[in-house]
Amino acid sequence: MKGKTTMTVIIGLICVVLVSVMFMQFKTISRIDITALENMQEKDLRNEINTSKTKYEDKVKELEDINLKIAEFNENADNNRKISELLTNELDQLKALAGLKSVSGSGVVVRLEDRQNSKVYANNLLELVNELKLAGAEAISINGERIVYDSYISDVGGEFITINGERIVSPYEVKAIGNPTYLESGLSKKQYGYIDKQKIEYNITVTLERKNNITINEYTGDLNFKSARSINS
Amino acid sequence: MVLIAIIIGCAVGALIGMNAPIISYTYSGYLAIAIVAALDSVFGGIASTIKGKFDMVIFVSGFFGNAILSILLTFLGEKLNVDIYLAAIVVFVGRMFTNLAIIRRHYIDKWVNRNKEKAE
Numbered sequence: 329m330k331g332k333t334t335m336t337v338i339i340g341l342i343c344v345v346l347v348s349v350m351f352m353q354f355k356t357i358s359r360i361d362i363t364a365l366e367n368m369q370e371k372d373l374r375n376e377i378n379t380s381k382t383k384y385e386d387k388v389k390e391l392e393d394i395n396l397k398i399a400e401f402n403e404n405a406d407n408n409r410k411i412s413e414l415l416t417n418e419l420d421q422l423k424a425l426a427g428l429k430s431v432s433g434s435g436v437v438v439r440l441e442d443r444q445n446s447k448v449y450a451n452n453l454l455e456l457v458n459e460l461k462l463a464g465a466e467a468i469s470i471n472g473e474r475i476v477y478d479s480y481i482s483d484v485g486g487e488f489i490t491i492n493g494e495r496i497v498s499p500y501e502v503k504a505i506g507n508p509t510y511l512e513s514g515l516s517k518k519q520y521g522y523i524d525k526q527k528i529e530y531n532i533t534v535t536l537e538r539k540n541n542i543t544i545n546e547y548t549g550d551l552n553f554k555s556a557r558s559i560n561s
Numbered sequence: 562m563v564l565i566a567i568i569i570g571c572a573v574g575a576l577i578g579m580n581a582p583i584i585s586y587t588y589s590g591y592l593a594i595a596i597v598a599a600l601d602s603v604f605g606g607i608a609s610t611i612k613g614k615f616d617m618v619i620f621v622s623g624f625f626g627n628a629i630l631s632i633l634l635t636f637l638g639e640k641l642n643v644d645i646y647l648a649a650i651v652v653f654v655g656r657m658f659t660n661l662a663i664i665r666r667h668y669i670d671k672w673v674n675r676n677k678e679k680a681e
Contacts, residue, residue, distance in 0.1 A: 335617055336566040342624055343570025344577065346599050351578020353596060356589045 427476035427547040431467050435505035435542045436512055440526070441533040442498040448532050450483045453491075456502055456515075457481070459522045463514030465504040467544045471496040474547040492549060508538045591632045594646050598627035601653040604660040611667045627653075 423429045438456060440448045457475060460468055468475040473491040481491050488495045504511055515522045515536060526534045584592060602624040609615045631649045638645030 332562070336563050338617060338621060339563060340566035340570035342603075342621070343567050344574040346596070346603065346624075347571045347574025348578040348581065349574075349592060349599070350596055351575050352581045352584060353589060353592050355579070355581075356584050356586065356592075359583055 426551060427467070427474045428551065430543060430546045431505060432541060432543040433466075433505040434508050434538075434540045435465070435503065436508055436515075437537045437539055437542065438502040438504070438515065439533070439535045439537070440498070440500040440502070443532060446531040447486075448489070448498055448500055448530075450481045450489050452526060452530060452532065453481050453489065453500060453502070456522060459515055460502070460504045460506070460511060463506065463511045465506040465511060467505045469503050469544045471501055472545060474544060476547045476551065478551075492547075503542050503544055505542055505544060508540075512536060512538060590646065591635050594631040594635050594649055595628040597650055597653045597657075598631040599624055601657050601660075602627055604657050604664070608660040608663045611664060 420429065424431055438460075440452060440456070442448055453470060457468055457470075470481070470491055473479075473494055473496065476492075479492050481489060484490050484495070488497065489500075490496070516524070518524060519528075523534045523536060526532055602620065605623065606615060606620045609620075631646070631653070634649055635646040
């Protein structure tokens with residue numbers, strides 16, 4: 329009797345195990361069904377397509393990046409060209425200002441001449457240059473010698489006048505570019521104006537002429553600082 | 562008594578199996594082989610009961626032993642890239658048919674004998 333009970337229990341347990349496992353399997357199979365295998369292959373293919381797509385997108389992105397870089401380089405090149413143009417322009421302007429370029433424009437020509445018993449001295453010319461600058465002259469030359477930032481006018485032994493180390497002799501032709509009206513009126517004030525003063529005090533011939541087109545040549549010497557150094561702020 | 566145990570066992574097993582978590586597809590192949598082996602053992606058990614040679618220990622050990630062995634063989638076949646589970650299925654299902662034939666003949670004989678007795 330005892331053996332039969334054990335057997336019954338064991339058979340029951342075995343039935344539990346077998347049927348439970350079978351149902352588990354049924355459930356799995358019904359959920360996954362036979363298309364799962366096909367799905368798996370499809371999944372593989374999909375994965376491959378996805379990876380290819382990702383790769384393609386990456387490459388497209390790379391291409392875009394490179395194109396952007398090329399565009400940037402081109403822009404930079406353009407900018408550089410513009411900058412160099414600007415720099416060239418600025419350089420030209422600065423050269424013109426410094427007197428290293430020939431300039432032309434309207435202005436006045438002042439002529440000073442020695443007389444038999446009265447000479448033109450450096451002081452006369454210096455004063456003239458000063459007056460012209462006061463009246464707004466932008467470029468001045470005396471007998472073709474351009475007045476630049478370090479120009480000097482001095483007498484040499486009472487015989488000659490030197491400008492920028494070059495000897496010049498009478499008649500002295502002073503060309504000045506600027507507003508001719510201002511220049512003329514600045515020089516020809518009555519009595520204490522430059523021209524009258526020269527005539528009265530120094531007894532030298534001074535003539536003034538307005539001209540529409542004066543060309544002033546460039547300074548031919550070197551313009552170099554030897555002691556001064558520019559400070560980069 | 563035994564019949565009640567079988568019915569109760571089947572019902573409980575069905576409930577457990579329905580509520581159990583889903584096994585991943587990779588392992589369901591092993592489980593299928595195990596089920597076939599267990600079924601073979603069950604039919605073998607029934608056949609031996611009919612013959613009157615039923616042994617509880619042999620039945621239980623065959624039930625679990627065959628299941629585990631078939632799983633192991635299938636696993637080995639997977640590793641060797643040989644479909645060993647095919648051989649297991651052939652053997653188990655073949656034996657299942659043999660056992661079923663024995664059971665069928667037994668009950669047919671019984672039925673025929675009863676008819677004869679009634680006729681007499």
